[in-house]
Amino acid sequence: MGSAAGRLTGKSALVTGAGSGIGAATAEVFAREGAKVLVVDVDKSKASVTVDRIREEGGVAEPFAADVSDEDQVAGAVEFAVERFGGVDVLQNYASERSLVAEDVFVAEADLSVWLGQLRVDLLGCVLTAKHVLPHMVRAGGGSITNASSLAAWLSLEGRPAYATAKAGVIGLSKSLAVEYGKQGIRCNVLAPGHIVSPATEKMFSAAQTEVLLDHVATPRLGRPDDVAMAALFLASPESSFINGQVLVVDGGMSAYAPMVPSFRRLAAQ
Structure with missing residues (x-):
């Protein structure tokens, strides 16, 4: 499975939310680039599917079931990675609470349990x-952490306020980690995907809504998990060694233009 580039050869990586979608794509890309990968997901059967694909290509990976909002389970995942692979050089956080999408409604109508659930997984999961x-990275003399935020952190879709707030918190946390640990050789950056077509987003958006999203990107297509995975590879690799505390937006240009542009395009076509 190792590529000619081998940008992560000799490294070990822990990827959360890696049972499907962007997390799975990232775990596979990391393994192709030479990393030993702990594939963490709340559903071990999904994690095992990702691991099977990695192993079929000759990569090294292990599945691990953990809820990232549970500190004991997180500690267990990290200790397993250290025992199995000798350390954790790369931490990639994608775990997100998708089961609350339908209940994440306007603030005055939302149940507090929805907010707590979203914050526990998407934000506290990155903290834990x-x-x-971090103690293992400090002892090793360095490492790379990348946390997943979202365009929703600063561009509201009118809805999902708990998700948006959690993802905004991820950016603040990541900048704090970058400053606190940068002098010890540990970098922390953020990936902010736009709309990425995956099994999870296909359940969230109808075909008509997906057409609207396509109208609002400055590329001929919507994003795919591999688009984010390749950006994650860059941030995890030595190629980004002087990049710290930054937010890398992977959105096909969705956030680059004024909101009336698609309407102007339609008027011009008429």
């Missing part, structure tokens, strides 16, 4: 994984 990985 960093808390348990």
Whole structure:
């Protein structure tokens, strides 16, 4: 499975939310580039499917079931990675609470449990994984952490306020980690995907809504998990060694233009 580039050869990586979608794509890309990967997901059967694909290509990976909002389970995942692979050089956080999408409604109508659930997984999950990985990275003399945020952190879709708030918090957390640990050789950056077509997003958006999203990107197509995975590879690799505390947006240009542009395009076509 190792590529000619081998940008992560000799490294070990822990990827959360890696049972499907962007997390799975990233775990596979990391393995192709030479990393030993701990594939973490709340559903071990999904994690095992990702691991099987990696192993079929000759890569090294292990599945691990953990809820990132549970500190004991997070600690167990990190210790397993250290015992199995000798350390954690790369931490990639994608775990997100998708089961609350339908209930994540306008603030005055939302149940507090929805907010707590979203914040525990999307934000506190990043806190807990960093808390348990950082001592190992400090002892090793460095490492790379990348946390997943979203365009929703600063561009509202009118809805999902708990998700948007959690993802905004991820950016603040990541900048704090970058400053606190940068002098010890540990970088922390953020990936902010736009609309990425995956099994999870296909359940969230109708075909008509997907057409609207396509109208609002500055590329001929919508994003795919591999688009984000390749950006994650860059941030995890030595090629980004002087990039720290930054937000890399992977959105096909969705956030690059004024909101009336698609309407102007339609008027011009008429």
